[in-house]
Amino acid sequence: MSDDAGVDSDITSVPVLSDIPTPTEATTTDTDVDPATAPSDVNGCVVWHRKHLRTADHRALADAVADADIICPLFVFDPTFYDNDGLACDARIRFLHEAVDSLNQLYENSPTQSITHQASASHDYLAEETPVEPQQIQSITGEYQISADSDSGSDSTSNTPLNTNNSESDTIQSSPRASEYSSGLTVGYGDPVDILSHFVDRGWSILTMETPTSRYGKRRDTRAQSVCGDALRFISGDGLIRDAEWSRANWKSHITEWLAAEQHTPEWSGDTTQLTIPTGITPSVVEKTHKINPTKKMVPTGTHRAATTQLRAFVDQIGSYPSNISAPQDARTGTSGLSPYFNFGLLSIRQVHQYVNNNTPECRGRRMFTSRLIWNCHYNQKLADWAGWTDRAVNPAFEEFNADRHNPALVDAWKHGQTGFPMVDASMRCLRETGWLNFRMRAMCVSIFTHILQQPWWIGADWFHHHLIDSDVGINYTQWQSQAGLIGKPSQRVYNPRKQVRDHDSDGEWITKWVPELSDLPAQHFPRPERTPLAVQSECNVIIGDDYPRPVVDFDARRETFWSRYERRRPEAARELARPEIAKRASFSGGYDAAQAIAQRYAVDESDDEADNIQLSFSEITTIDTDSDSTGENTPAINELNDTTYTVPDSSMTLQESVISIPTGTGDYAGEPSPDDREAVSNAVDLSTTDKTGDSSNDNINTDRSTETDEQTTIEGFM
Ligand SMILES: Cc1cc2nc3c(=O)[nH]c(=O)nc-3n(C[C@H](O)[C@H](O)[C@H](O)COP(=O)(O)OP(=O)(O)OC[C@H]3O[C@@H](n4cnc5c(N)ncnc54)[C@H](O)[C@@H]3O)c2cc1C
Numbered sequence: 001m002s003d004d005a006g007v008d009s010d011i012t013s014v015p016v017l018s019d020i021p022t023p024t025e026a027t028t029t030d031t032d033v034d035p036a037t038a039p040s041d042v043n044g045c046v047v048w049h050r051k052h053l054r055t056a057d058h059r060a061l062a063d064a065v066a067d068a069d070i071i072c073p074l075f076v077f078d079p080t081f082y083d084n085d086g087l088a089c090d091a092r093i094r095f096l097h098e099a100v101d102s103l104n105q106l107y108e109n110s111p112t113q114s115i116t117h118q119a120s121a122s123h124d125y126l127a128e129e130t131p132v133e134p135q136q137i138q139s140i141t142g143e144y145q146i147s148a149d150s151d152s153g154s155d156s157t158s159n160t161p162l163n164t165n166n167s168e169s170d171t172i173q174s175s176p177r178a179s180e181y182s183s184g185l186t187v188g189y190g191d192p193v194d195i196l197s198h199f200v201d202r203g204w205s206i207l208t209m210e211t212p213t214s215r216y217g218k219r220r221d222t223r224a225q226s227v228c229g230d231a232l233r234f235i236s237g238d239g240l241i242r243d244a245e246w247s248r249a250n251w252k253s254h255i256t257e258w259l260a261a262e263q264h265t266p267e268w269s270g271d272t273t274q275l276t277i278p279t280g281i282t283p284s285v286v287e288k289t290h291k292i293n294p295t296k297k298m299v300p301t302g303t304h305r306a307a308t309t310q311l312r313a314f315v316d317q318i319g320s321y322p323s324n325i326s327a328p329q330d331a332r333t334g335t336s337g338l339s340p341y342f343n344f345g346l347l348s349i350r351q352v353h354q355y356v357n358n359n360t361p362e363c364r365g366r367r368m369f370t371s372r373l374i375w376n377c378h379y380n381q382k383l384a385d386w387a388g389w390t391d392r393a394v395n396p397a398f399e400e401f402n403a404d405r406h407n408p409a410l411v412d413a414w415k416h417g418q419t420g421f422p423m424v425d426a427s428m429r430c431l432r433e434t435g436w437l438n439f440r441m442r443a444m445c446v447s448i449f450t451h452i453l454q455q456p457w458w459i460g461a462d463w464f465h466h467h468l469i470d471s472d473v474g475i476n477y478t479q480w481q482s483q484a485g486l487i488g489k490p491s492q493r494v495y496n497p498r499k500q501v502r503d504h505d506s507d508g509e510w511i512t513k514w515v516p517e518l519s520d521l522p523a524q525h526f527p528r529p530e531r532t533p534l535a536v537q538s539e540c541n542v543i544i545g546d547d548y549p550r551p552v553v554d555f556d557a558r559r560e561t562f563w564s565r566y567e568r569r570r571p572e573a574a575r576e577l578a579r580p581e582i583a584k585r586a587s588f589s590g591g592y593d594a595a596q597a598i599a600q601r602y603a604v605d606e607s608d609d610e611a612d613n614i615q616l617s618f619s620e621i622t623t624i625d626t627d628s629d630s631t632g633e634n635t636p637a638i639n640e641l642n643d644t645t646y647t648v649p650d651s652s653m654t655l656q657e658s659v660i661s662i663p664t665g666t667g668d669y670a671g672e673p674s675p676d677d678r679e680a681v682s683n684a685v686d687l688s689t690t691d692k693t694g695d696s697s698n699d700n701i702n703t704d705r706s707t708e709t710d711e712q713t714t715i716e717g718f719m
Contacts, residue, residue: 020198020202020204020277021117021202021275022203022204023042023044023203024042024203026042026070026072026273026275027069027115027273042069042070043068043205044068044069044070044071044072044203044204044205045064045067045068045204045207046071046072046073046074046196046199046205046206046207047060047061047071047073047074047206047207047208048060048074048076048196048206048207049073049075049103049208050208051209051211051344051345052209052211052237052238052345052348053075053099053100053102053345053346054103054106054345054346054347054348055103055106055110055266056263056265056266056348056351057237057264057348058209058237058266058348059209059237060207060209060235061264061266062265062266062267063207063235063264064266065266065267065268065272066266068205069273070273070274070275071272071274072199072274072275072276072277073103073107073184073185073274074185074187074195074199075100075103075186076187076188076189076196077187077190077283078190078192078220079189079290080216081093082286082290087462087466088465088466088471089294089296089435089467089469090292090293090294090295091295091296091435092340092469092471093290093292094292094294094302095300095301095302095340095469096283096302097283097286097292097302098303099302099303099344099346100187101283102303103184103304104181104187105184106304107183107184107185110184110268111268111269111272112272112274113270113271113272113273113274114183114274115275115276116183117277180278180282181278181282183276184276185276186276186279187281187282189279189281189286192220192224193228196224197228200227200229200231200232205231205232205233206231206232207233208232208234208235209234209345210236210237210240210242212380212387212473212474214383214387214388214473215387215390215391217473218387221234238377239255239258241254241381241384242384246584246592247381247384247587248381248587248589248590251381251591255374255377255378256374259354259373259374260354263348296432296433296434296435297434298332298434299434299469300337300340300341302340302341302344302346303346304347307347311336311338311347314335314336314337314338315356315360317334318356318360318365318366318369319363320365321334321336321365321368322364325438325439326440327505327510328426328437328438328440328504328505328510329505329513331438332436335438336369338352339469342470342472349377353370356369357370376472378589379475379479380472380474381587382474382587383474383477384474385584385585385587386584386585388585389473389477389478389481390473390477391458393457393486394487394582394585395486395487395488395576395586396576397570397575397576398486398573401450401456401457401486402450402455402456405455405456406459407453407455410453411453411455411460413453413552414445414448414449414453414455416428417432417514417515418549418552419448419453419549419551419552420529420530420548420549420551420552421498421555422497422508422511422526422527423441423444423498423501423505423510423511424445424448424497425511425514426510426511426513426514426515427442427444427445427514428445429515430513431467431468433514435467435469435470436468436469440500441500442464442479443479444497445460446479446483446484447483447494447495448495448497451484451485451562452494452553452559452562453552453558454558454561457480458480461477461480461481464476465477487586488574488576490598490602492566494562494563496555497555498527498528498555505526506526508521511526515548517542517547518548520540520541521537521542529544529548530544530550530551571602571603572603573602574599574602575599577595577598577603578600580592582595583595583596
């Protein structure tokens, strides 16, 4: 690891958080006072940071500062998120670690009285010869120090919200990574529930921001609540509706008001006291222990300074945002690039919403951008409404869709950018190498995976989740299900990667950046390299089938198969949406009414023998395409000739075997055994051993539903 020079210890040789002082002990500075007889009504509050790694617009922190006598900001490194148990690539872990370092600096600079509880026994611990398991808790004796002058003159504005008048007020200086946190964050390592319960046992209460979560995170939060009881409070401070029978009643006006409302700003005063318990655990130590070694390139830096710099640079070019959104090479610098900062909460959606509204002229770019900030909330609301998005199809009619078609070779071709569709391959390689793609390319890759390769959606969603630096469970999985068509909306689109080349990379700049083996092929052949005349292939020395794969499936035939299979399930899907339980899960912005409208229109009576044969016309499908782009771009793809040659990878597995081996999407089998960047980047699959038997799953239904639209644009369009 390049940036941990000088850090000799790892987690097997430093103390973990233990021997926590009671709030009274922590505030008893007079050495003559016996802590045992000191007043016991000191109100101490731990602010447990998980994802909201900031100090501005942070409701839990603001409440703690307002109500407690002493606060203890805490972050816990949970080993579950590392090694083979974890689902994040090393680059995302590094981003998180940078953010924790940066948060520590914010707290070091907060205008508070700072108390340090010294872990004085750490050196004994270091002297131990036997390696100690990370979970082992060491008992240490503490001594307390108060630095009277620590009301932080150095950067007293560092905890203010983003200044909406565009002055330099909120950034912190980045500095070398700390070897120990001594006056900022308290950092633990281990099961967060254990550590929280130690604090509770010592008389602390705990506040944390509620975060939509699923799988392990959901179980952890439930466990923490049951172990800590009333001492732990999850606070909703992100604008999402919780604990309501129908979260979507008046959701739009609620979220609009919330975004405009005053931020949750901690009202620091000279009286605020902040406790830090140095534990020797820092991101550098964790990285060393878990051998974190990111290989991705072009990854943003996870600091608050970088976040605000990025925001300000984007605001200067917001006018050109609409024209930069679709083409992947333009989007790389033309969209905000803020998604990882939102995901880990270095900036809140509301901070950015207000900053942009206050610092840019009213224009289309501003409207489009701020509506996307609402999409962030919209998709996260879906996960808050139903935690099952990561594991099950939201509409039961599509449960296990494509499971019987699982073909590991096709999955590998997609993951490693070897499908023979240049736009898809460039995107998948870019994802693996940089951890980012623009919306359109993400959606296209989902469509190819689920509609054309016809593979189980959760494998692809987990792959995205692993590689995306910005992977937000609340958006990634809900978007996957939405793009795959598992909600049962009448609007469904299948992206045509050839059209994407013509529309967004006609000169091949993007494709050749990520698929360099096509560099010498004339650009007019990029939509369909396999159709390049043999003479041209020889002349430019790019032989399709040798240097670059032929399409692994027949796109047009697969598209027809998809529509046919999909429409057979649609009436049932519509009927499911009539059930309140399913409508709640789907969490349409229009609430139950929207779900019922679909049900009434598309749920054909089950007793109708013809029901399964009904196919809607193209115009019917697009009539209530609530996700369509404001440009009205709902254009059928250009009518293209059928493929004459195509290949299907040879899977030596029988169907039965491959179904049994489908990764479950959770736990150890989550999509992939949590591949590390190092393997992922170097591990391009070899598809040279393909057979040429054709696609046996072609049902030959003759329909034309090759819709090509952009994403939804207005909040009214949410579904
Ligand atoms: C299959 C799929 C998976 C996705 N997974 C994620 C994810 O894990 N995390 C994530 O932040 N975005 C995700 N998106 C949405 C979108 O692609 C990214 O938000 C965007 O590309 C991030 O770049 P940006 O910050 O420059 O976006 P900008 O265009 O600058 O948008 C600003 C912000 O608005 C929000 N936003 C933009 N588009 C969307 C959208 N379609 N849905 C919800 N919020 C949106 C994001 O918070 C984004 O940072 C996904 C989209 C698809 C199709």
